[in-house]
Amino acid sequence: MNILVCVSPVPDTTTKITFADNNTKFNTNGVQFIINPYDELALTRALEITEAQGGEVTVITVGTAGTEPIIRKALAIGAHNAIRVNLDPVDAMQVAKAIQVAVADKSFDLILTGRESIDHNGGLVAGLLAELMGMNLINVVTKIDVDGTTVTAVRDIDGGRETVSCELPAVLSAQKDLCEPRIPNMRGIMQARTKPLQVVEYSESATGTSVSSFELPPAKEGVKLIDAANAGELIDLLRTEKKLI
Amino acid sequence: MIAVYIETDGGSIKKSSLEALAYGADLAAQTGDQCAAVLLGSTSDVNLGDSGANKTLTITGDALSTFTAETFAAAMDQACAELDAHTIIISNTYNGKSIAPRLAVKRNAAIVSGVVSQADTSTGFSVRKSCFSNKAFAQVAVNGENRVITLIPNSYEVKSFGLSASASTSAYVGPQATVKSVSIDKVKGKIPLTEAELVVSAGRGMKGPENWGMIEELADILGAATACSKPVSDMDWRPHSEHVGQTGITIKPNLYIAVGISGAIQHLAGVSSSKVICVINTDPEAPFFKAADYGIVGDAFEVVPKLIARAKELKTA
Ligand SMILES: Cc1cc2nc3c(=O)[nH]c(=O)nc-3n(C[C@H](O)[C@H](O)[C@H](O)COP(=O)(O)OP(=O)(O)OC[C@H]3O[C@@H](n4cnc5c(N)ncnc54)[C@H](O)[C@@H]3O)c2cc1C
Ligand SMILES: Nc1ncnc2c1ncn2[C@@H]1O[C@H](COP(=O)(O)O)[C@@H](O)[C@H]1O
Numbered sequence: 001m002n003i004l005v006c007v008s009p010v011p012d013t014t015t016k017i018t019f020a021d022n023n024t025k026f027n028t029n030g031v032q033f034i035i036n037p038y039d040e041l042a043l044t045r046a047l048e049i050t051e052a053q054g055g056e057v058t059v060i061t062v063g064t065a066g067t068e069p070i071i072r073k074a075l076a077i078g079a080h081n082a083i084r085v086n087l088d089p090v091d092a093m094q095v096a097k098a099i100q101v102a103v104a105d106k107s108f109d110l111i112l113t114g115r116e117s118i119d120h121n122g123g124l125v126a127g128l129l130a131e132l133m134g135m136n137l138i139n140v141v142t143k144i145d146v147d148g149t150t151v152t153a154v155r156d157i158d159g160g161r162e163t164v165s166c167e168l169p170a171v172l173s174a175q176k177d178l179c180e181p182r183i184p185n186m187r188g189i190m191q192a193r194t195k196p197l198q199v200v201e202y203s204e205s206a207t208g209t210s211v212s213s214f215e216l217p218p219a220k221e222g223v224k225l226i227d228a229a230n231a232g233e234l235i236d237l238l239r240t241e242k243k244l245i
Numbered sequence: 246m247i248a249v250y251i252e253t254d255g256g257s258i259k260k261s262s263l264e265a266l267a268y269g270a271d272l273a274a275q276t277g278d279q280c281a282a283v284l285l286g287s288t289s290d291v292n293l294g295d296s297g298a299n300k301t302l303t304i305t306g307d308a309l310s311t312f313t314a315e316t317f318a319a320a321m322d323q324a325c326a327e328l329d330a331h332t333i334i335i336s337n338t339y340n341g342k343s344i345a346p347r348l349a350v351k352r353n354a355a356i357v358s359g360v361v362s363q364a365d366t367s368t369g370f371s372v373r374k375s376c377f378s379n380k381a382f383a384q385v386a387v388n389g390e391n392r393v394i395t396l397i398p399n400s401y402e403v404k405s406f407g408l409s410a411s412a413s414t415s416a417y418v419g420p421q422a423t424v425k426s427v428s429i430d431k432v433k434g435k436i437p438l439t440e441a442e443l444v445v446s447a448g449r450g451m452k453g454p455e456n457w458g459m460i461e462e463l464a465d466i467l468g469a470a471t472a473c474s475k476p477v478s479d480m481d482w483r484p485h486s487e488h489v490g491q492t493g494i495t496i497k498p499n500l501y502i503a504v505g506i507s508g509a510i511q512h513l514a515g516v517s518s519s520k521v522i523c524v525i526n527t528d529p530e531a532p533f534f535k536a537a538d539y540g541i542v543g544d545a546f547e548v549v550p551k552l553i554a555r556a557k558e559l560k561t562a
């Protein structure tokens with residue numbers, strides 16, 4: 001069982017988001033980068049599966065040399081080897097195409113991604129990869145079981161969950177509840193230093209989208225406080241001022 | 246032609262798809278184009294002309310009786326080829342998000358997900374999308390001839406266009422599904438959180454699952470869905486499907502009432518684009534008040550019953 005896990009470096013969840021260069025770039029000054037939380041779940045589940053059934057876990061990141069600490073962390077958590085595609089990606093389509101090309105000479109039974117990256121919030125890479133590589137897709141899953149060549153997963157749907165199954169190879173995207181994320185231990189950190197990290201080049205000029213500017217949401221006008229003793233007044237305000245109820 | 250995917254659930258059209266259709270219709274009017282509604286699997290007797298369609302196309306076939314990303318993307322591809330569609334609008338639901346990227350590759354289209362407002366077509370084609378977990382927006386230029394846009398539910402108004410749509414049907418010619426549905430487990434009889442216009446949410450301040458009766462009662466009277474903070478679903482006080490925030494569901498209701506929730510940045514990430522936010526918390530320093538429109542500093546166990554009582558009075562008045 002060979003599993004590929006796509007790992008995106010993202011700003012820590014507590015980061016205060018600010019922009020630079022006339023609001024055209026995310027300001028990375030002083031920002032701590034982490035493994036996208038959903039990708040951490042995908043990686044942990046991949047390790048659990050290979051530990052039970054044999055096989056290897058490869059992590060792949062599309063990013064510049066600055067993303068290597070994140071890749072080393074994934075290796076410290078337990079991934080067997082890693083690939084970095086040397087490119088600062090512009091959009092999800094470019095990420096997916098870069099991954100497709102980088103692994104063209106390898107074969108994976110399972111490709112796992114996160115359900116979305118917490119910076120782009122695209123939620124697109126899994127679906128794009130499935131289509132580009134002609135694989136089955138199960139999006140936003142909270143459970144993955146592999147039995148022989150069949151994968152059974154539970155995916156989120158509006159207002160509930162659906163259990164689905166398909167033959168391998170398949171692309172699945174991890175949702176919270178999939179497993180408890182693993183934290184690297186000392187031995188893992190030591191071993192990670194000597195694990196293989198292959199760097200591949202990728203260049204593609206045309207991409208479909210580009211960000212022209214960023215904007216922060218407008219500030220709230222300030223809260224209108226209502227006395228707890230007359231709490232019922234809130235209902236009246238929502239009705240008369242906001243016409244909501 | 247602009248094509249809009251119309252998602253159905255138990256035979257009825259989702260409101261989020263009607264929002265997508267209104268978006269497509271307004272975009273068509275803005276660019277002098279036409280807008281088609283695409284139904285997959287079954288026809289509908291709803292007048293989609295009034296919802297903005299110049300045309301409806303239904304793709305029928307047994308392969309489309311249950312949802313799979315593969316067959317539905319193939320059916321949409323077939324529809325878009327028949328319609329000669331260059332722009333495809335899909336609501337950002339779980340199913341919509343599974344179809345959209347597959348379809349983008351098939352149509353050789355650029356794709357932007359999580360779009361929150363109408364396209365700017367004054368120079369080129371650009372849209373605004375939510376990013377950094379609702380902490381910011383990006384204006385995204387979309388290049389090329391073909392594009393797929395996924396629209397966040399509750400970002401666009403449904404309205405009456407008064408058009409009459411011509412209707413046609415084609416048989417599905419794509420592949421059979423290779424992903425099989427084993428079982429579906431849906432929360433019955435409740436308003437799905439992702440579609441709710443009003444939401445009553447509660448956090449650890451409620452002390453325990455036995456105290457949720459008043460939260461459900463308030464939600465019931467208002468016709469709202471219920472939600473909760475992460476620790477509440479982690480402790481199994483409430484089902485996972487109610488967890489909102491950075492690692493839960495992102496929602497954008499017209500009203501979000503937060504009871505006993507501190508307003509941590511990861512919680513706000515999932516709810517901060519709600520149109521009106523009301524916060525009830527004993528602690529006047531709770532960060533949630535900074536993101537609120539209305540606030541009550543007080544004990545939930547005293548405040549919520551008062552809200553229920555007033556809502557009941559108004560209902561019977
Ligand atoms: C990577 C990461 C991701 C996360 N993702 C999410 C997420 O998706 N969603 C999420 O919600 N959290 C998330 N969190 C957790 C988040 O940081 C907070 O810990 C969490 O939101 C707190 O939940 P709470 O407000 O219910 O509880 P608390 O922080 O314990 O707050 C309880 C509040 O209730 C008030 N209170 C107490 N008694 C009463 C009373 N009688 N009446 C009224 N008010 C009362 C208190 O003053 C307090 O403000 C995440 C954290 C991390 C690190
Ligand atoms: N630069 C990247 N390198 C590797 N994987 C990525 C990258 N960006 C996104 N992904 C993967 O795709 C998932 C969804 O990302 P997105 O479509 O950006 O929301 C992430 O959870 C990752 O698994």
